[in-house]
Each structure stands twice: as C-alpha cells, then as structure tokens.
Amino acid sequence: MRDASTVDKKLICADLDGTLIGDDDAMYKLLGIIDSQDFLLVFSTGRHLRSTLAFIDEKIIRKPDACICLVGTEVYFLQEGELTLDNGWSQIISQDWDREKIVRLLADIKELLWQDEEWQTRFKISYFLRENQDEVLKEIIHRLEKAKLKTIIIYSCGEFLDFLPLKSSKAGAIKYIIDKFNLKRQDVVVCGDSGNDLDMFTLGFKGIIVGNAQPELKNFNGENAYHAVAQYSAGIIEGLRHFDFI
Numbered sequence: 001m002r003d004a005s006t007v008d009k010k011l012i013c014a015d016l017d018g019t020l021i022g023d024d025d026a027m028y029k030l031l032g033i034i035d036s037q038d039f040l041l042v043f044s045t046g047r048h049l050r051s052t053l054a055f056i057d058e059k060i061i062r063k064p065d066a067c068i069c070l071v072g073t074e075v076y077f078l079q080e081g082e083l084t085l086d087n088g089w090s091q092i093i094s095q096d097w098d099r100e101k102i103v104r105l106l107a108d109i110k111e112l113l114w115q116d117e118e119w120q121t122r123f124k125i126s127y128f129l130r131e132n133q134d135e136v137l138k139e140i141i142h143r144l145e146k147a148k149l150k151t152i153i154i155y156s157c158g159e160f161l162d163f164l165p166l167k168s169s170k171a172g173a174i175k176y177i178i179d180k181f182n183l184k185r186q187d188v189v190v191c192g193d194s195g196n197d198l199d200m201f202t203l204g205f206k207g208i209i210v211g212n213a214q215p216e217l218k219n220f221n222g223e224n225a226y227h228a229v230a231q232y233s234a235g236i237i238e239g240l241r242h243f244d245f246i
Ligand code: GLC
Pocket: 045, 046, 047, 071, 115, 119, 126, 127, 154, 156, 160, 161, 162, 196
C-alpha cells in the first residue's frame, strides 16, 4: 500500500468493462499518461479478482494501486507486487447483512434469473432481470422493506441486478481507498459507463461519464459529472483534459 507519499497525488478510478475497456489504442494511451503523470490508478469493476488479473495479463498492463472487485464488495491494495485483499473492508461491510434471508425472500420471483455461481459471493447476490423491470423492482423493494432487510440494489445495463451490503458498493469502496491513501477529494476522478458506477458519481468527486454510457448514467446530472463525447478510454482522456488533470 502507498504511504504518506501519496498525499499530494491525483487518483484515477476507472470501471473496466465499457469504460477503460473498449478501445485498446486509447486505453494504452491513457495508461501511458497516467504513468507519466505518476497518478494513482484504481480499477473499480463488477469482475472478481481472477477475471481482473486475466485482463491485466492479456493486455500486458501494470497492476493498479488498488482494485475494487465484485461491485465494491472486495477491495485489494497493491502490496509487494500483488493485489492483496483488504480484510478491514470485508469486516466493515459484513455489518447488517443477511444474505440468505434476501435470497429466500426473492426465491419465487420468476423474472429473476440466477447468475452463474462464480458471481455469487458472501457479499453479493446477482440475478439477470430482463422483463417487467419496473414492476419487479417495485415488488422487491416492497418485500425488502416489509421484512426490514437492509441492502443496496443496483440495476445496470437493462439486465444485471445486484444486492449488496448497505456499506459496500463502488462508492463506499472508493471512499475507503481514498481515506487509506490520504488523498484530497479534489484530486480524485471517477470514471464509468453504467448503473453499477452511478453511486460513485454522487460523492462529489470529479466524474467522467464516457460517451458510450448506458442510459442510466447518460441521464445522470451531478454537479461534478462530465459527459464525454468520446467513448471508452478516449472519453476518460477527454474528461481528464476537461478537469485540467492533464
Ligand atoms: C458484472 C458482474 C455481474 C454483475 C454486473 C453488474 O458483470 O459479473 O455479476 O451483476 O457486473 O454489476
């Protein structure tokens, strides 16, 4: 983990699929800029660590300084060259979380399709929801409230539905990382393309919404959110210029 020397650094936190990933040339250019400026780099993804590392190996890029996996339910810091799980974060998000009760409560909703087991973890329940979205989401919220079960509900890309512990999500995780790195809020930029990035844009950090973003993020109008015209990593570069980071 970085130490006090990170205090004056700038940090770029980028989602992977649909944000950093999508245009390889622009991605390599962006990563070159980040390294030449000595910015800290954080990935913030719905992927698990294995899949994130597979991407890093395939594209032959450097590991990020920290990594938020599984939609903010796992945080890793780069330590001696390895992305290492931060148990403190797991501890924090385990409060007020009853996974089995939520799964049972939703078991009979036929529109909810269970994602593969590799995407189900102690702190993440994930379905596909591809029809009757409005009605089903209303019913889910009603049931959860009635049962007094606390959870974050994240709907992305017209199909992914995640249930996460109340203290988790990409927003909670990036705040946690920024505190650990001891950074100033104005030195942080978050970048994303879809619903599971949305809460990162509500924290008041500078935010870049790439040009190819999904409607749920395209329609977001936060104070510090910049809507790039360019897509994927080229959109991030455009946004970094807008914020005078480069
Ligand atoms: C990623 C994860 C999936 C999740 C989705 C939206 O695709 O693999 O489990 O539902 O992100 O957060």
